[in-house]
Ligand SMILES: *[C@@H]1O[C@H](CO)[C@@H](O)[C@H](O)[C@H]1NC(C)=O
Ligand SMILES: *[C@@H]1O[C@H](CO)[C@@H](O)[C@H](O)[C@H]1NC(C)=O
Ligand SMILES: *[C@@H]1O[C@H](CO)[C@@H](O)[C@H](O)[C@H]1NC(C)=O
Ligand SMILES: CC(=O)N[C@H]1CO[C@H](CO)[C@@H](O)[C@@H]1O
Ligand SMILES: [Ca+2]
């Protein structure tokens with residue numbers, strides 16, 4: 001059957017009896033089936049088919065004015081590309097709106113293809129033969145499978161990960177203790193796509209000029225920028241309120257969220273009232289969900305030692321008073337999380353397509369709005385500070401130099417040193433198709449210490465370059481810790497002092513510890529006695545005279561730090577060495593994360609005998625643990641099944657102990673796995689290799 005013949009028949013489709021959107025089949029082709037099968041959701045530049053059932057015995061007339069209209073938004077217009085008019089053609093064109101039709105008995109198969117740059121959103125498809133007939137509604141999304149679409153991503157494995165995967169891993173912690181948070185993005189969960197579209201409709205851009213906003217929705221750069229503003233609630237009806245106060249009483253603690261859908265649904269059900277509370281990884285995870293839902297490939301990225309440069313000079317100027325209170329606005333977060341979206345950048349020179357960083361955490365105003373990006377990751381690496389959007393801000397996050405000063409009470413300021421390598425480490429994202437961390441620091445900067453890294457930094461207009469570090473003459477101070485720092489235990493940390501001068505030095509040392517949150521915010525001091533006096537009286541803690549090397553010990557007692565420590569279990573150590581004569585200051589610091597409690601195992605391994613696993617664990621919390629259970633398990637140790645031992649309630653700081661009996665069946669090297677769970681502390685795990693003798 002030729003198209004021409006069909007044309008003559010279709011003229012009187014006024015006689016349509018029923019329209020079938022064949023959603024299931026087409027949603028599969030369009031990688032949107034996970035959304036729903038009862039509604040047509042299609043991607044740009046890929047044909048879809050609907051079936052028109054004509055009234056039997058309908059009489060057709062000849063004619064040639066059959067047109068289709070696809071339109072989106074409240075004020076569709078051809079100029080703004082929110083309205084497309086097209087007629088039937090012989091073949092589908094993949095670079096513009098087009099349609100073909102096939103006829104059989106009383107049904108017409110109508111195949112429609114959208115322009116690969118059409119605005120995304122909810123569309124009405126209309127048959128216009130003088131009189132307009134609505135054929136149905138469909139949702140149009142970005143299409144990473146389509147070469148003409150700016151979000152085209154060539155690798156199927158990457159599309160699986162960055163568009164279709166509804167789960168992910170988010171990295172937190174500190175570089176040498178990276179922790180993993182599993183997250184459910186859930187972009188295809190029921191109702192989520194509509195909420196994502198609703199976010200676009202609540203943006204100030206849409207509210208002030210809906211026609212323009214809908215037209216701009218053809219551009220992923222624009223949509224990404226709108227999302228970076230709308231995921232946070234500052235300045236608009238955005239989704240999440242940020243809160244770093246450590247008091248979340250009238251909302252949800254940011255660490256409690258594990259998925260994006262509950263946040264998006266709460267926002268939508270609550271009349272677009274901002275959800276309380278988020279912190280950087282929550283903002284990023286929600287942005288990732290919305291990006292993937294709309295079809296923009298997206299991944300969550302963590303930067304360690306992330307600088308927050310308040311005055312845009314690419315230098316972290318840190319002014320401290322004698323109590324190590326940072327009295328400047330610049331700060332360095334232990335980690336910061338944002339997203340990257342994949343797209344071309346026709347607005348920039350070639351070579352800056354690919355991953356674009358954008359940051360939904362409200363930190364700074366860009367063009368008056370709390371948003372950030374998209375900025376080509378390569379522009380950051382090359383120090384192209386003038387590129388859109390917000391290169392200086394993100395550049396500083398990953399590669400600012402640090403200069404530190406101390407300001408004494410009498411107003412004098414001393415430079416204490418600094419670093420060109422402290423900011424921007426171990427930039428991490430989940431690997432494609434694997435539950436592993438991929439280090440993408442090299443995408444953001446040349447290796448620290450390399451010539452290129454310095455060249456880029458200078459290109460980025462920086463005048464505060466520091467001399468390269470290295471062993472220098474003078475006094476030195478360093479902090480040393482033991483590997484053994486468990487929550488609930490008391491332990492020592494050390495400040496090691498070194499005198500590389502030729503004269504006897506009389507020095508004073510301040511050494512103290514303070515609880516800290518992942519974002520670098522300082523909490524309570526960890527209650528050292530001499531520290532308590534510090535503020536009122538003297539900064540002199542110890543005197544250290546005329547020695548080549550020396551060591552100052554600081555005892556961290558659980559009774560004290562448990563009151564100060566936050567949910568991040570981090571403690572910042574700071575040691576200050578002051579030359580009594582010259583008043584030169586030297587400073588050392590370190591952030592530690594406390595380990596989970598340790599399970600202690602005692603027992604004498606002998607085959608065929610009853611072996612007792614003598615287990616103990618100290619409740620590190622200042623409150624009782626309820627429903628405490630130890631579980632042990634091991635091949636040829638526990639008869640093929642776990643042995644559980646309930647312990648009940650354990651008071652604050654008390655030891656939980658249990659003697660669990662088991663009988664090893666065979667000699668040899670065995671692994672015994674031990675797990676502790678309770679209402680407040682779960683997944684405390686350990687194992688022990690046992691040698692079972694004959
Ligand atoms: C953070 O949460 C606390 C307690 O819920 C609240 O009092 C405070 O106003 C919140 N801060 C912001 C910026 O919303
Ligand atoms: C360190 O201090 C001592 C004085 O006790 C002095 O004699 C010495 O030269 C200094 N320098 C070194 C490198 O030991
Ligand atoms: C445990 O013992 C059984 C025989 O009792 C043996 O078949 C099995 O391989 C052993 N498993 C291990 C891990 O040693
Ligand atoms: C891309 C496309 O149009 N796919 C399918 C949509 O559904 C119809 C009807 O089943 C199929 O014929 C198309 O191949
Ligand atoms: Ca906002």
Ligand SMILES: [Ca+2]
Nearest residue numbers: 309311315317
């Ligand atoms: Ca600065």
Ligand SMILES: [Ca+2]
Nearest residue numbers: 399420421448
């Ligand atoms: Ca650097």
